[in-house]
Amino acid sequence: MRYTLLVVSCLWTAAAFGQDPIKVGNVTISGSLRSRTEIWDYFQGAANNDYAFSGNIFKLSFAQTAKKVDWQFELAAPFLLGLPNDAIAPAPQLQLGLGGNYFGANSARRHAAMIFPKQGYLRFKGLFGDKDQSLRVGRFEWMDGGEVTPKDATLAALKRDRVNQRLIGPFGWSHVGRSFDGFEYKASKGAITYSVVSALTTRGAFQVDGWGNLKTGFSYGSATGQVGKGKNVGEWRALAVYYQDWRHVLKTDNRAAAVRLADMNNIRIGTYGGHYLHKIESSAGIFDFMLWGMLQSGKWGRQDHRSNAFDLEAGWQPKVMAKLKPWLMGGVTRTGGDNDPTDNKHGSYFQMLPTPRPYARIPFYNMMNNQDIYGILALRPHKAVTIRSEFHSLSLSNRNDLWYVGGGAFQPWSFGFIGRNTGKAKSLANQWDTSIDWTINKNWSITGFYAYVDGKTAMRAIYPNDQNAQFSYIELNYKF
Numbered sequence: 116m117r118y119t120l121l122v123v124s125c126l127w128t129a130a131a132f133g134q135d136p137i138k139v140g141n142v143t144i145s146g147s148l149r150s151r152t153e154i155w156d157y158f159q160g161a162a163n164n165d166y167a168f169s170g171n172i173f174k175l176s177f178a179q180t181a182k183k184v185d186w187q188f189e190l191a192a193p194f195l196l197g198l199p200n201d202a203i204a205p206a207p208q209l210q211l212g213l214g215g216n217y218f219g220a221n222s223a224r225r226h227a228a229m230i231f232p233k234q235g236y237l238r239f240k241g242l243f244g245d246k247d248q249s250l251r252v253g254r255f256e257w258m259d260g261g262e263v264t265p266k267d268a269t270l271a272a273l274k275r276d277r278v279n280q281r282l283i284g285p286f287g288w289s290h291v292g293r294s295f296d297g298f299e300y301k302a303s304k305g306a307i308t309y310s311v312v313s314a315l316t317t318r319g320a321f322q323v324d325g326w327g328n329l330k331t332g333f334s335y336g337s338a339t340g341q342v343g344k345g346k347n348v349g350e351w352r353a354l355a356v357y358y359q360d361w362r363h364v365l366k367t368d369n370r371a372a373a374v375r376l377a378d379m380n381n382i383r384i385g386t387y388g389g390h391y392l393h394k395i396e397s398s399a400g401i402f403d404f405m406l407w408g409m410l411q412s413g414k415w416g417r418q419d420h421r422s423n424a425f426d427l428e429a430g431w432q433p434k435v436m437a438k439l440k441p442w443l444m445g446g447v448t449r450t451g452g453d454n455d456p457t458d459n460k461h462g463s464y465f466q467m468l469p470t471p472r473p474y475a476r477i478p479f480y481n482m483m484n485n486q487d488i489y490g491i492l493a494l495r496p497h498k499a500v501t502i503r504s505e506f507h508s509l510s511l512s513n514r515n516d517l518w519y520v521g522g523g524a525f526q527p528w529s530f531g532f533i534g535r536n537t538g539k540a541k542s543l544a545n546q547w548d549t550s551i552d553w554t555i556n557k558n559w560s561i562t563g564f565y566a567y568v569d570g571k572t573a574m575r576a577i578y579p580n581d582q583n584a585q586f587s588y589i590e591l592n593y594k595f
Contacts, residue, residue, distance in 0.1 A: 135595060146175040151290070151590040155202075155212035158479075158570060159581035162204035164211040169196040170290035174233060184239055191233035193291045193323045198225045207535045207577055212586070213321075213478065217290070220321035220526060229323035233294055247303040254296050254317070258284040258470065259354065260390070262301060262310040263339040267348050269394045269403055269432070274350070276473060277405055277428060277444075278390050281482065282356060283333060284470030286522055291319040293468070293525065296328050307340040316468060320525035330362045331524045333467065337389075346396035353389040358382070358467050362527055366416055367534045368463060369456040369516050384413035384420055384465055401432040405446070415461035422451035422464040424482060440495035448474075452484035452513025463516055466532075468523040476505060476548050477566035477586045483519035483532070486510045499554040509543040511573060518543060518573055535577050542571035544582075562590040 136145040150171045157164040171194050178187040195217055202215035210216050221227040236253030240246070260279035265271045286293045297314025313334040319325035337354040360382040366375055388409035395402045408425040428446030435441075450464035463484050471481045487507055494502040511518060517534030524531040548566035555561065570582025 137595075141179050141181075143178050143180075144176070145178070145595060146173065147592065147594040148173045149590065149592050151588050153213065153588045154586070155214055156585040157202075157212035158208075158568075158574060158578035158584045160204040160208035160211050160578055162208070162211055162215075163199055163201040164584075166199040166202060166212070166214055168198050168214050168217070170217070171196070172290055172292070176234075183241060184237060186237050187234055188232070189234040190230060191292070191325065192228065192230045193325075194226075194228035195221065195290060195323065196226055198227070200225055209533060209535075216321045220529075221323055227323045229325070231325040233292070233325065245302070249301050251299040252297075254294050255299065256285040256287075256292070257295050257299060257312060257314070259335060259337075259356070260352070262337065263308045263350075263352075265341065265348075265350050265392070267394060269401055270348060270350055270392050273392055273394075273403055273405060273430070277426075278392070278407060279473075280470040281407070281474065282386065282409070282466065283335065283468045286320045286468075286470050286525075288470060288472040289320045289522070291321065291323055291325055293317050293319040294325070297332070306342070307338055310337045310339070311335070316524055318526055320522060320531075322526050329524050329527060331358075331360045331468075333358045343393075347394070349391065349393035351389065351391045354387070356386040356467070358384050358386065358465075360524060362524070364528060364530050367517070367519070367521075367530050367532045368415070368461060369453050369534070369536070371456070378416040378418075380414070380416040382413075382415055382420075382465075384411055384415070384467075386411050386467070388424075398434075400434045403430045403432075404428065405430075409464075411451075411465060415465075418459050418461040420461045420465070422462050424448075424450035424464045438496065442491075442493040442495075444491040444493075446489060448482065448485065448487040448489070449512055450482050450485050452511060452516035454513050454515050456515065462513070463519070466523065471522045476550070476564070477546060477568060477584070478522075479520060479568065479584065480509060480543065481519055481521060481532075484512050484516040485519070486512050501552045502549070503552075504549040505547070507544075507546040509546065510571075511537065511541045511543060514539040514541040518577075537573035538576045540571075540573040540576045543573045544571055545569045558594055560592045562588075562592075564588050564590075 136143050152169050154167045173192045176189040198218040199214040202211045234255050236251050236255045238251040240249045242248040258280035259282045294317045295314035300311045302309045315328040315332040317328045334357045339352040342349045363379040386409050390407040392405050405428040411422045413420045426448040430444040432442045451462050453462040466482050471478050489507045491505045518537050519534050521532035546568045550564040552562045565587040568584040574582040
């Protein structure tokens with residue numbers, strides 16, 4: 116406890132250095148502090164489902180930009196305060212909200228803190244005399260889709276919120292996050308950008324120790340192109356990912372426990388697909404649509420793996436209520452589920468290493484064996500204020516498979532995904548949520564969030580006492 120309080124005191128002091136990055140010669144020193152109070156009223160189970168805790172992370176970065184080589188070294192110090200020590204129930208209920216996840220992942224401590232290198236890399240620019248080629252080597256944060264940002268503002272926002280980090284991401288919404296140890300190569304030829312990344316996954320996400328990496332890794336290649344101009348523009352991406360997990364931990368799937376215990380073989384999965392975004396401006400407003408789809412094949416331990424996923428979405432920014440700048444969106448996501456736990460085929464779509472939260476704002480589900488029919492309304496009443504509200508009708512794609520939760524590998528001894536058997540009940544829940552983001556100035560911002568979940572038949576099979584849940588938080592961000 117004394118160590119934690121010392122860390123908190125030092126970090127708040129560091130945040131008071133100034134309102135702008137510090138320059139020491141050619142080195143830029145910058146940092147950020149995020150503090151979030153989470154309030155959980157999870158589905159009622161055989162443990163505490165109603166609690167609050169404080170999750171925080173401070174980052175301090177040293178960076179230099181030169182003509183041929185850039186470098187960055189960043190330290191992170193997550194500190195968790197007041198974690199619930201009674202929010203983990205016996206199976207199948209397990210962790211009742213993310214407070215239970217953090218407590219269990221940090222050696223059953225109510226207060227936990229650590230300092231570790233979040234990033235440390237060199238970026239070589241102008242390879243082979245070509246200014247559009249670069250190579251980054253070391254530890255870095257990375258997300259699939261983030262290799263290119265469209266110049267068009269609508270496409271850029273759509274890609275940021277509805278495409279990026281569905282497969283692989285830094286899990287930045289968690290209080291620790293994850294990084295990758297490896298390399299990233301990028302090259303641009305005309306309107307097309309090519310990207311190749313190969314890396315190992317670091318520890319982190321829910322455990323404050325982010326020092327080492329894991330026996331999980333991936334190789335990723337993509338080509339991203341821009342099409343059209345003016346009021347009629349689009350972007351496409353084609354990608355392939357090879358993912359391998361050789362930790363020999365107990366896999367989460369719908370087979371019997373004894374069968375899973377006897378299968379510690381590696382996971383080796385290839386994922387192939389891409390996305391297409393398009394925007395059209397008309398007299399009725401701005402219309403957009405998004406198509407994202409993946410096919411998977413490979414080995415799930417001893418099983419053959421085959422699955423798929425798609426998301427189809429459309430949006431409209433009408434010219435009415437111009438002061439509010441409304442943006443209406445709606446779509447459907449569907450991913451493969453496994454139909455037969457006794458055969459030699461694994462059909463559950465595997466999300467690998469995502470950042471689940473942008474697509475599950477109260478993260479009691481992810482994109483595995485999931486069908487999500489959703490609607491979104493975003494308002495911008497002021498340039499510094501964004502209001503966003505979402506509705507999700509959630510169900511399992513296949514009733515013979517599990518209800519999956521989690522965001523991928525984050526420590527050597529646990530798989531990273533949890534599955535619950537709903538007894539072939541398929542309807543999961545309806546979810547409503549609202550967030551308000553206020554950018555106070557260039558250094559400070561604040562977010563408020565509230566979500567309500569109306570549990571359905573699948574939820575009743577796991578939580579018979581109360582299938583409804585609520586989640587809210589207040590988050591303060593400071594950067595210099």
